[in-house]
Amino acid sequence: xxxxxxxxxxxxxxxxxxxxxxxxxxxxxxxxxxxxxxxxxxxxxxxxxxxxxxxxxxxxxxxxxxxxxxxxxxxxxxxxxxxxxxxxxxxxxxxxxxxxxxxxxxxxxxxxxx
Numbered sequence: 001x002x003x004x005x006x007x008x009x010x011x012x013x014x015x016x017x018x019x020x021x022x023x024x025x026x027x028x029x030x031x032x033x034x035x036x037x038x039x040x041x042x043x044x045x046x047x048x049x050x051x052x053x054x055x056x057x058x059x060x061x062x063x064x065x066x067x068x069x070x071x072x073x074x075x076x077x078x079x080x081x082x083x084x085x086x087x088x089x090x091x092x093x094x095x096x097x098x099x100x101x102x103x104x105x106x107x108x109x110x111x112x113x114x
Contacts, residue, residue, distance in 0.1 A: 008074035043080030
């Protein structure tokens with residue numbers, strides 16, 4: 001199964017780097033480990049929420065709003081596409097990510113359209 005993992009900071013003012021964890025694993029170490037296992041297919045850091053915009057079309061008008069669309073406490077700092085047997089395995093992969101100690105990792109399975 002494929003999962004989208006949003007890497008979120010708990011606030012827009014939080015630092016985008018993870019603290020040292022009890023595992024001693026840094027983000028680069030997690031990326032290298034998961035890439036070698038085939039558990040991480042793709043991932044990247046994204047710009048700050050201030051660089052975001054929301055796009056909607058209403059009638060014939062394209063509406064663009066600067067900044068993040070949703071008012072939330074967490075802000076998306078990056079994402080990873082994971083390959084895991086099931087949600088339990090995806091949770092284990094996410095729990096090993098250093099940002100699990102400093103932020104929030106949201107997992108969403110890809111929809112199955114087969």
